[in-house]
Amino acid sequence: MDSCDVLIVGGGPAGSSCAWGLRESGLDTLVIDRCTFPRNKLCGGWITPLVFEALEIDPESYAPGRVLQRITGFRLSSIEERQVDIRYGRTISYGILRCEFDEYLLRRCGARIQEGVRFNSIQRSRDGWIVNGEIKTRLVVGAGGHFCPVSHFLGNKVSSPSVVAREIEFEMGDAEAASSSVAGELPELYFCRDMRGYGWCFRKQDVLTVGIGRIDNHGLSQHCDEFLRFLKQSRNVEVPGKGILGHAYRLFGHSQRAILDNSILLVGDAAGLAYPESGEGIRPAIESGLIAAHSIVSAEGDYSSARLELYRELLNTRLGHKRNALGTLAQFIPQSVREICGRFLLRNRWFCRNVVLDRWFLRADERPLVFASEMVSPPAATTA
Secondary structure, eight states, rough: OOOEEEEOOOOOOOHHHHHTTTTTTTEEEEEEEEOOOOOOOOOOOOHHHHHHTTTOOOHHOOOTSOOEEEOOOEEEEESSSOOOOEEESSSEEEEEEEHHHHHHHTTOOOOOOEEEEOOOOEEEEETTEEEETTTEEEEEESSTTTTTTHHHHHOOOOOOEEEEEEEEEEEEHHHHHHOOOOTSSEEEEETTTTTEEEEEEEEEETEEEEEEEEOOOTTTHHHHHHHHHHHHHHHHHOOOOOOEEEEEOBBSSSOOOOOETTTTTEGGGGGGBBTTTTTOOOOHHHHHHHHHHHHHHHTTTTOOOHHHHHHHHHHHHHHSSSOOOOHHHTTTHHHHHHHHHHHHHHTHHIIIIIIIIIIIIIIIOOOOOGGGGGSOOOOOOOOO
């Protein structure tokens, strides 16, 4: 029987970041994943510089042999409305391919890795768990995404996700790439006319990612078809007829979920941590993995729920400090009025830059996650 101190179920960004955060802890960490990397993963595929900073990755070192599209602005509009170009004149984000990015994070995490291993069973043991009848561990970290079996074991249901999406990523031919009007440095966001979701069209060198996500799953296929027709007519984007797949995830704060128990905790999409304003899941997944690693080390071998409660506290401090006043106010406004106001605001350059991008998508006012302990009480101000 194999044994380890920490078993991480899922080798995506949340799981590999947790393992990386434990690399110097002296804990024997094992990561298992049902897939073999590299593997395809549906995702818009953009990250902010804070992701690289948190993981101590130099973008210039990551780029060789991989897709790394520098993003210097965005194009925003509601569907069929005039686009508003917001340009920053500097790199504010990067476009990545998840098949490359996830494998890179996993290979550098410093843990033992077992690929092609499914999570089939879990049983309590005297001092922890026995997983699949053959792996003995003191602590289990669930990092298997929205359908994570460890999350299911904790009693969380996978039904009624916060967001449902459909997406495709494909490489353009030479002629298509040369004639495309979609600029890699300016990803395009198209908000649905009912303001209950948005579509995206991101170019990463010669790879195009197109998708749509909504908080209302009613008629998703119809919304997707209409969005693809719109892109073809307005942007000359021809999406292959096959390969458009669906996925789902939860937004932080939109549902009550168990995220920890004795000798067990959840990170990333397994815990439902996507940002509620933008739906982005990569950065909160990575930060939750790092926070989990800090909390595990701080527990000093006592993995009771009481000692692991630090993880919940730090996570809520990091993700829950923002309050979306506009979103709260919108709950009391009739849907028809919301639609009109939303389309009006998306024509306003100040609103697009300062609210939609800086506040919701880029979260530009947040400081880097360096040491999890700093998030409990910010450093005291100093005077010269």
